[in-house]
Amino acid sequence: MRYRRLGRTELQVSLLGVGCGYLAVLDRAEGERLLARALELGINYFDGRYGDSSTKLRPLLARQRERCVVVSKTHETTAAAALRRVDEDLTELASDYIDIYLLRTYTRDMLRQHLAPGGAMEGLERARARGKVRHVGLSGHGDLTVLAEGIASRRVDVVLFPLNVVRREALEVLIPIAQAHDVGLAVMKPVSVGAIPAAVALPWLANQPIHTMVPGVSCLEQLEANVTALERTTLSLSAAEEAEVARWRRRLDGETCRICDEICGPVCPAGIYISGLVHHDVWFNLYRHRGLAAFLASPWAPWAKQGLLAHFERRLATLEACTHCGACEQRCPYGLPIRTMIDGMLADHPALIAALRERAWHDTYRDAPSPYA
Incomplete structure (x- = not known):
């Protein structure tokens, strides 16, 4: 080191x-x-x-x-x-x-x-x-x-x-x-x-x-x-x-949020927290990069298991609330295709939500205290 x-x-x-x-x-x-x-x-x-x-x-x-x-x-x-x-x-x-x-x-x-x-x-x-x-x-x-x-x-x-x-x-x-x-x-x-x-x-x-x-x-x-x-x-x-670095930069430059919320957030008629939705949601990123089976097999804390279903149900509802007005894209200084990114995420949620409902962690760990409480 x-x-x-x-x-x-x-x-x-x-x-x-x-x-x-x-x-x-x-x-x-x-x-x-x-x-x-x-x-x-x-x-x-x-x-x-x-x-x-x-x-x-x-x-x-x-x-x-x-x-x-x-x-x-x-x-x-x-x-x-x-x-x-x-x-x-x-x-x-x-x-x-x-x-x-x-x-x-x-x-x-x-x-x-x-x-x-x-x-x-x-x-x-x-x-x-x-x-x-x-x-x-x-x-x-x-x-x-x-x-x-x-x-x-x-x-x-x-x-x-x-x-x-x-x-x-x-x-x-x-x-x-x-x-x-x-x-x-x-x-x-x-x-x-x-x-x-x-x-x-x-x-x-x-x-x-x-x-x-x-x-x-x-x-x-x-x-x-x-x-x-x-x-x-x-x-x-x-x-x-x-x-190789240059290839990754070209690949991701047009789809990476820079978290400048004060620019796009205020113009969203649905009040969506855009950067959190498309870029730095910890749970979604873990799910996306690990895949369904590995995500479900990971040693999550009891409080985390308790809240996973509600978290992804909220995410799906937020994705579906997007009106596709395009106001955020007009304001984004990096030209991100935010509507396309949101549409791509919609397909990622149903399978995970169904699996979480089947496991019923929200019931099993309902009394687990959260460190964020």
Whole structure:
């Protein structure tokens, strides 16, 4: 495993990290096993917090806290709420400190609230002064100029942002200013929610000016594949590999949502959350990439099994609510064929919904508590 200096934090972090978002949907034993294996493979960067991912990380920290770089985050915008969330996370992690704490920052309005007097950044800075948090930063997956503006405030140590073979805007609008301020660069969505093979996506990303990447992992096979993709004598890509990257970029460029919700969302007469529907629905992406049989056989947490049927029934109803007016396509700056994408998804749902009804997990696990409650 390779390690890089995470900007002015001076932390040495593994080039490959673990995005803990998918851990929340796994049962406890599987999640803990995956995290333990990640550390064995040399991964030391763990990006949370999602659902109960912190409690799944806790046993590993009890044994190897000094080896782990733990990241948490919140969408809270006030100092008091951010401080409360820090304390909650410390309790769940059973740790005295969190290495990096990020503020979810999706819009310029959120950024203004975070940085204002009494805002969440002030809360994190107090937590840092008390030794509860060591470094602070921002996380965003839409308009990256918002994160760039945050970096210009000189209060940001680390940013978490999307960068992959298809989504490259960070190379121009975010990374240069981050480098100028020596800000740590952590990359989310390196395989574009599973659309790009790790063997193509991760070596390309390793050649970009970033410090760590945190693909979401939901099984040991996926974790091992990610590590294998970066086990190279040299990181430089061959001409054949560069050509393969170019092929994937051409293939996906016209169907990859960039999550700029403020552009398309407001014009939808049905009020559809478009990016969530066509791009970053965790459950749909897992189903699409695994196939029906493997999806149903996966070790999902009881609370997750309880809610799967309702989730996909809601998705199907939302897909069917699309009026095909085309307003979203007229606003999309990337020219995505959103109506065609929605039509293609319609056929994916009936078989899964029927299988979930047959298994009746919604009844079997009806009392399973959700970590998101």
